[in-house]
Amino acid sequence: MAHFAKVLDSVVTQVIVAEQDFIDSIVDTVPGTWLQVSYNTLGGIHYERNADGTLGSASSDQSKALRKNYPGIGWHYDFEADGFYSSQPFGGWTLNSSTFLWEPPVAVPDDFDGMNYAWDEDTQKWVEVTE
Numbered sequence: 001m002a003h004f005a006k007v008l009d010s011v012v013t014q015v016i017v018a019e020q021d022f023i024d025s026i027v028d029t030v031p032g033t034w035l036q037v038s039y040n041t042l043g044g045i046h047y048e049r050n051a052d053g054t055l056g057s058a059s060s061d062q063s064k065a066l067r068k069n070y071p072g073i074g075w076h077y078d079f080e081a082d083g084f085y086s087s088q089p090f091g092g093w094t095l096n097s098s099t100f101l102w103e104p105p106v107a108v109p110d111d112f113d114g115m116n117y118a119w120d121e122d123t124q125k126w127v128e129v130t131e
Contacts, residue, residue, distance in 0.1 A: 005041050005071050005084070008032035012084065035077070037084070038066040043099035044083075066085045068100035089122045 004023055006014040007029055015037070023034050040055065041045050047055040047063035059065075068083030069075075075084050084099040093102040109117050109126050118127040 003037045003074075004034050005037045005077070006030075006032040006034050006080045007077045010079065012073055012077065015071060015073060027078050028035055031118070036066060037070055039070050041068065041070055043096075043101050043117045044068045090119060091123075092124060 001017050002020060004018055005012045006122055008015075013032055013131075020036075023036075027033075028034075030103060038046060038118070040049060040053060040059070041064070044065055046059040046062055047061050048057055050056040067077075068081075071077070071084035072086070075086050076125045077084050081100070085095060085100040086102065088095070089102055090104070092105045094105075095101075096103050104119060104126075105124060106126065109115075117126040118129050119125075
């Protein structure tokens with residue numbers, strides 16, 4: 001089984017798990033283009049899965065990395081760069097043209113202190129989450 005995203009006007013409208021034969025033979029009356037995607041691709045890198053389902057180390061076979069990121073409904077697709085990316089989370093964040101991931105104007109604090117942080121758009125800073 002593989003994952004496929006349906007794209008209409010550069011926006012993902014549907015994501016499914018299916019066999020390639022299904023995609024090849026589907027009689028789809030709704031406009032859009034089906035593209036194969038990889039559930040294990042993030043930032044243009046294909047990862048192995050850990051036993052708990054989280055992303056682990058980078059795969060030795062990077063030919064499995066498809067279209068920069070695994071998309072969700074409402075994500076955007078750049079046909080020229082062949083990559084999926086989410087909507088801009090905050091006004092000052094910029095899209096990395098290599099990874100197709102959004103980057104904040106200030107680096108995320110080092111998480112070695114065991115604290116969780118969230119972006120505060122008003123102050124343009126990372127703030128500690130205490131709850």
